Amino acid sequence: MTTTLRLNDVITKNPHCCKENDSILQAAKLMKEQNVGVLPVVDNNQKPCGIVTDRDIVLRCIGEGHDYNQCKMKDVLSKNVQKIYEDQTVDEALDIMKKNQLRRLVCVDRNDKLCGVLSLCDLAQKLNDNNLLGDLVRNIHLQKGTQRT
Numbered sequence: 001m002t003t004t005l006r007l008n009d010v011i012t013k014n015p016h017c018c019k020e021n022d023s024i025l026q027a028a029k030l031m032k033e034q035n036v037g038v039l040p041v042v043d044n045n046q047k048p049c050g051i052v053t054d055r056d057i058v059l060r061c062i063g064e065g066h067d068y069n070q071c072k073m074k075d076v077l078s079k080n081v082q083k084i085y086e087d088q089t090v091d092e093a094l095d096i097m098k099k100n101q102l103r104r105l106v107c108v109d110r111n112d113k114l115c116g117v118l119s120l121c122d123l124a125q126k127l128n129d130n131n132l133l134g135d136l137v138r139n140i141h142l143q144k145g146t147q148r149t
Contacts, residue, residue, distance in 0.1 A: 007093055008086045010126045011107045011116030017042050020049065020074040024061050027052060027073060038117065040106050041077050046113040048106045050077030083108050086115050090127070093118055 017040040018027050027039055031054055041050035052073055060076035061068055082100055084093055086107045093105055107116035 005090045005126075006086070007084065007088055007090060007107055007116070007118060010090055010122050011086065011118045012122055013116045015040060015114070015117045017114060018052070018073050019043075020072065020077070022073050024057055024068050024071040024073065024076060028054070028057055028068070038104055038119070039073075040081075040114055040117060041073050042114050048081050048083060048108065048112075048114050050074075050079050051081050051104070051106060052077045081106050083112070084118070085110060090123070094123075 016030055016034050016036065018030070020041055020043075031037060031039060037054045039052050040048050041052060043049050050073070056076045056078065057068075060066075061071040066075070082096060082102055082105055084096060084105045084107055086109055096102070096105060103120050105118040106114065107118055109115045
């Protein structure tokens with residue numbers, strides 16, 4: 001496809017993350033401070049157990065009428081997290097993103113501990129292939145419709 005570039009060279013390393021029992025308000029403040037739209041959710045061993053986007057907070061907490069002061073990460077997170085190893089290639093990541101219509105992948109080391117996040121933005125900044133990125137975005141949106149992750 002494009003490159004044998006390893007994900008470790010492309011991912012956002014050591015992303016800010018939360019625990020399942022952290023409050024939504026705490027997560028939203030962290031997202032604002034760090035200018036991010038996604039937070040991996042990890043267990044006590046730093047292993048990913050979910051992911052929360054700013055959209056998840058709005059739709060699953062506020063949009064459903066829950067009190068954001070009482071809502072926890074575990075109430076809104078997506079549990080079926082697609083993980084990829086940091087030593088895999090960008091091509092492998094692109095295949096997974098296309099196949100599963102994902103905008104982001106959680107990157108783990110070989111001990112399954114969180115080490116990064118791969119986003120469309122990371123790919124746009126590191127790859128110089130607009131056709132490839134356009135194809136990926138079209139694939140995600142056309143097959144997925146209005147549902148997002």
